[in-house]
Amino acid sequence: MPALGTFVLLAAFVVAAFAIAACVAGARTRSTRLVESGIGAFYTVTALMTLASGVLVHAFVTDNYAIKYVQRYSDSAQPLAYKIASYWGGLDGSIMFWVFLLAAFGAIAVQVNRVRHRELIPYVVAVIAATEMFFIYLMVVHKNPFSTFLTAAPVDGAGLNPLLQNFYMAIHPPSLYIGFVAMTIPFAFGIAALITGHLDDAWLRAVRRWTMIGWLFLSFGLTLGMLWAYEELGWGGYWGWDPVENAGLLPWFTATAFLHSVMVQERRGMLRVWNVTLVITTFFLTIFGTFMTRSGVVQSVHAFGEDRELAWLFTIFMVVILTFSFGLVIYRLPLLKSRNELDSWASREAAFLANNWILLFSAFFVLFATMFPTLSEAVKGERLTVGPPFFNKWMLPIGLTLLTLTGVGPLLAWRRSTMTNIVQQFTWPVVMGVLTAAALYAFGVRVWSSGLCFALCAFSATTITQEFLRGAGVRRAATGTDLFTGLVGLFGRSRRRYAGYIVHLGIVVMFLGFAGEGFKQEEQLPMKVGQQTTVGPFTVRHDSLRVTADAQKQMVTGHVSVFEDGKLVGEMRPARWYYEKRPDEPTTEVAIRRAPAEDLYIVLTTDFDPATQTVTYAITVNPLVNWIWLGFGILAIGSIISLLPESMFAVAMAKLPEAAVTTMLLLTLMPTAAFAQHIENPQAIRIAPRTQLEKELQSEIICMCGTCGRKRIGECTCGLAAQMRAEVAQMVSQGRSREQIYEFYMAKYGSQEPLASPIDKGFNRLAWLVPYLVGASGALMLGIVAVRWSRREEQPAEISQAAPGDDDPSMQQRLDDELRDLD
């Protein structure tokens, strides 16, 4: 079987090469049979990768430990679902999974677009097949998932990392990979359009849908990752700005920018070069993200490890992508250039330009800050860490700006908004924003970032509500239906626009959840049986500690009663699981009690004693965190509505009785985000910090064990992290200041590596200065370009001049009839 697997990979490589050759030769010589044969070869690669996947999963399920990859990531006691999920548990298998998904999606894209875009299809096939060839080459020469032991195979496997043995492992990586892989399709169409010179908007329509699909799955994968981190890692947070997390975020930013700027091209014919650039950049970032997580250039809790040969192979591939793609763009520049015109700063075009600027700035900032440790080591020879405190500080204004634009954009008209329009459109949203800010201030809210975020959420939410209500009002006046039917009819009429508003609403709700972070409350203390403590509105009482076991692991579970206002509201079971195969990597089962207003989050630390029944719990109250998951649900609904075929919507709208409208409306707005079950908590050895400074330092000092991917000492569960926490506690009790403690660790380790944020001096200033300088210069360039575009030149209009017959009343009448029938 392993030999069959290797053979299938080799065959896929050869067939992919044939696909490229046949399609390109067929396109050049206009030979239909060569093109058809090339498409057949492309489908063959898909079938071969399906076969290879079947062989590998079969090996997992039948416990074939002769294969190294199976032995490394599975064992006989592992549940079936995790055996299957182990397919993508390691580097080799994850690359094969990538190729499998790319082949499957590529086959669908080619089949769907074969007739409509037949001039482009040969080159689309060639580009996708070339990408497949690269990844298959990686496997065949370097990381073959089917490689076997040379001597006798081990009797049992090592087992999948316990941290990965949960429900999210089944959906988070596939969703992310689908998101990455789906971005290859727009890239392939873009390159094909550049090669063939067919640069009309036809390729854009094919591309927009696939970008939307990729964007949706990326959003889903990122949100699942956030949920998984929240439920697994035990620090009560959901985003650690880990390099692998950032790798998924980077193409998300550029894809979002593309989905907006494409509207400008469709409506005004502007930004054509920019849109092609965005498509190329998005694909490049998916490859770059893969490079980051697999090469070892950055350290991460998620990384697959270090591999220099892989790093070189990826680097060569990325250089080829950039050279070939931008070379083509330069070659086709005369065809791409369009007449760009900006009539007003108060226009939707200007808002989209600002949107693109802020999103690209975000992508650049995250990329630069993620790579800064590598840059610092290369330039200065000094290792350092750029951790969450740094990112959270500098991304905050960017996030708030993005939220503001989410509200401003929809209010502006194409070309220009007059002062009357602006007053009319902005009045209510501004009033609601200001009222919200005033109310929060009156209620004593003093966390300025969260308060401002709430006010901007109110502003944007009012914008969206206003758009819906006014649109429904216009529709009601035009068709004579009721308001609800008018609301639903908006989707039939302007589906993309209103589905986009729902997506915006989802983003606003997510930001509401993010803003709750500013009101987090935490407590950590040892407790005896019967002892209780109060955190926020909850009183938590420790009842007992029990030890149980199953075939795979031993489980230590704390039993806790929760009271609110004196009434018992529930019982919770935070736990720790110790797997037999991996005793050094216990997992922590976080207990979460969810509510719209806040989550009660309890972690059983490793500081427990079953004999005396004493434990130390880390208790956190996370306000508004569930709005993040709800916000994603709303975002997903909007995206799915946007992706539906128009005909489906028109038929559905025609056939639905009016009475069903209200029901349908309610159903579509029901949250779909899956609330997690009882969370599993990865290891977390904590010593309860006694002071605020100690607590802060536990999130500002990095564990130097070298195996945890630069977790903070408050998160890492190894012995060294415990020792460092004890050191910090001692130094704080001795009265040392934060700076003195920083200096202690820098002297001890000879660099700034132990600090979660680099000290803002000298070379380290570049970590935030360069991105902000680039952002500022980007804004300046944008301003200059916008001013140039706003100077109108005396040139023939873009649309053809009035031709003879335009005055023909019968033609005008026909046009009016067709417009009327369209609605």
Next chain:
Amino acid sequence: MSSGISIEEGRLKPATSPVEAGFSRPADGFQPWHFFVLASILLATVAVVVTRRSSPEHLILLSFTIAAAGTVAAALYRMVLPLMFRNPPVSDGPFTERRRAALERDKMLTLRAIKDLEFDRAMGKLSQKDFDEMSARLRQRALSLMRQVDQDRLYRAVVEKDLEERMKGRLQGRLEPASTELPACGCGTINDSDAVFCKKCGARLSAA
């Protein structure tokens, strides 16, 4: 894929490529893909019977893997089949199927843009002056596209009519019995209907 035309029932249709002819002609007898499906089912059955393991997941995966192998075989067939045929004629007339579809698409998008503009105006987002200016340009473009689509329809109607007449002419020629016999010479040679002299002996032929 060919962009040529074929004549069927007097209407213009895009030609089916050899691949389409092989894979998707109307269900009428044994299709190539039937063979691969049957072979996969047969092999999967044999494998399931012969295998020593009996857990459901193993049997399912085994069947899935064999089905995947069957798909590989079908895809290989799909890859090789087009190479066994000659290229169909390529017609690149000014009004191909693709161009017509593109024109219709552009026209639809322009009409939608006009509707969106009207909606924005009704929502109070556009001044009347801007609306008039933008709407006029979009309407011009829509009219231009409508005229191009009309021209295309006109051309296609002309071509269809011409082809119909030729078809009728050819058919009539086959159905009508020969009204004259071929002239025969005294030497026994049968000559062409319009021959004046025998092609073998050169003798003058009697008038038909």
